[in-house]
Amino acid sequence: MVSDSGxxxxxxxxxRxxxxTPRTIRFQKGLYAQFHHLFLLQVGTATLILEGEDxxxxxxxxxxxxxxxxxxxxxxxxGAAGFIIGVSPQIVVDAIGDRAESYALRIFSEQPWFMAEPDAVAVSEAQxxxxxxVRELGDPARASWMAIAAYMRLILMALWRAGGVETAEQRGRGGSASVLQRYRQLVETWFRQHRPMTDYARELGVTTDRLHSICRSALGRSPVQLLHERLVQEAKLRLERSARTVQEISDGLGFRxxxxxxxxxxxxxxxxxxTYRDFARRSEVAESHVLSSGYADWP
Known part of the structure; x- marks a missing residue:
C-alpha cells in the first residue's frame, strides 16, 4: 500500500x-484528473456543467x-457553501473493500449520482x-490512509442508501429474487474463500445441476466460470489500482x-x-481490451 506520508x-x-462573489471549481485538474469527487452543497445554489451534457x-x-x-x-x-472531497482510484478500491455490499458499491462508484431533490436527512447523515x-486531511501529523478510506466507505454507503438501492435489493431477496441474483450476491461474499460449488447450491436451495442450467441459460457461462471471472476481475483491479505486491494480492484473494x-x-x-501490471501502467496501452474497464464488468 502507498504510505500515509503520500x-x-x-x-x-x-x-468552501x-x-x-461566484466561484468556479474544476474538479479533474492536474493531480486530481483521475479522482472520484463528491460535492455537498449545504446552503445556496450551484451549477454543475458536465462535459457533453446540459x-x-x-x-x-x-x-x-x-x-x-x-x-x-x-x-x-x-453565498453558497459546502464540502468538496476527492479520492484516487486506489483509495476507492480500499474503501469499497471485499464485503457483501462491495459489488453494489463498485457499480455505484462508476456512475455519476445526484440527489433527486433536496434531502435534509441524507445530507445531515453525510455531513x-x-x-x-476534511479534518483528517487538514492535520498533517495524523492524516491516515486507513482513516480516509474508512470515511470514504461510510460516505459511499450513505449515498448508496440515500438512493434507495439497498431497500430495493432487500425486497429482491424475497420469493421474487432469482437464483442468479442470489448466486451473484453469494459470490461477492465468498469468492475469496474458494468454496466448492456444492456450498453455493446448498445455500441457494437448488442442486448444482439446476444452478449450472440457470447460469448457462442466462449468461452463457457456468457457475464456476462466473466465479473465476469475478476472481480475475478483482485481481485486475488490485493490480491496476493499488501498490500491493503480487503476494499481498494473492493472499488477499485467498490463494494458497x-x-x-x-x-x-x-x-x-x-x-x-x-506483466499485466506493467501494461496497466503504460499510458499508451491504457485503452487495451485486456485491461479492466471498470467495477461493473462482472458478469
Missing amino acids: IHFHARGEW EPSL QRALLGPTIAYLPPQSRCELHMAA PLLAGF DPTYFSHFFKKKTGFSPA
Missing part, C-alpha cells in the same frame, strides 16, 4: 465558506457524486462524515501461494500478474 497525492478535502442546477442541501470520467466544472453562486474527512495465483491469472488472461 496521502495528499491521493485525497483532497475542503470546506460562503463568498460574496447544465445541472443544484439547490442546497444536496449532494453530487462524480467519478473520474465525469469531466465537469462547478459554479458556486454567491459529519465529510467534515471528519503466489505461484498458484500467477498460474491461475496467466491461464485466464494470457499474462502474468507482473
Whole structure:
C-alpha cells in the first residue's frame, strides 16, 4: 500500500465558506484528473456543467457524486457553501473493500449520482462524515490512509442508501429474487474463500445441476466460470489500482501461494500478474481490451 506520508497525492478535502462573489471549481485538474469527487452543497445554489451534457442546477442541501470520467466544472453562486472531497482510484478500491455490499458499491462508484431533490436527512447523515474527512486531511501529523478510506466507505454507503438501492435489493431477496441474483450476491461474499460449488447450491436451495442450467441459460457461462471471472476481475483491479505486491494480492484473494495465483491469472488472461501490471501502467496501452474497464464488468 502507498504510505500515509503520500496521502495528499491521493485525497483532497475542503470546506468552501460562503463568498460574496461566484466561484468556479474544476474538479479533474492536474493531480486530481483521475479522482472520484463528491460535492455537498449545504446552503445556496450551484451549477454543475458536465462535459457533453446540459447544465445541472443544484439547490442546497444536496449532494453530487462524480467519478473520474465525469469531466465537469462547478459554479458556486454567491453565498453558497459546502464540502468538496476527492479520492484516487486506489483509495476507492480500499474503501469499497471485499464485503457483501462491495459489488453494489463498485457499480455505484462508476456512475455519476445526484440527489433527486433536496434531502435534509441524507445530507445531515453525510455531513459529519465529510467534515471528519476534511479534518483528517487538514492535520498533517495524523492524516491516515486507513482513516480516509474508512470515511470514504461510510460516505459511499450513505449515498448508496440515500438512493434507495439497498431497500430495493432487500425486497429482491424475497420469493421474487432469482437464483442468479442470489448466486451473484453469494459470490461477492465468498469468492475469496474458494468454496466448492456444492456450498453455493446448498445455500441457494437448488442442486448444482439446476444452478449450472440457470447460469448457462442466462449468461452463457457456468457457475464456476462466473466465479473465476469475478476472481480475475478483482485481481485486475488490485493490480491496476493499488501498490500491493503480487503476494499481498494473492493472499488477499485467498490463494494458497503466489505461484498458484500467477498460474491461475496467466491461464485466464494470457499474462502474468507482473506483466499485466506493467501494461496497466503504460499510458499508451491504457485503452487495451485486456485491461479492466471498470467495477461493473462482472458478469
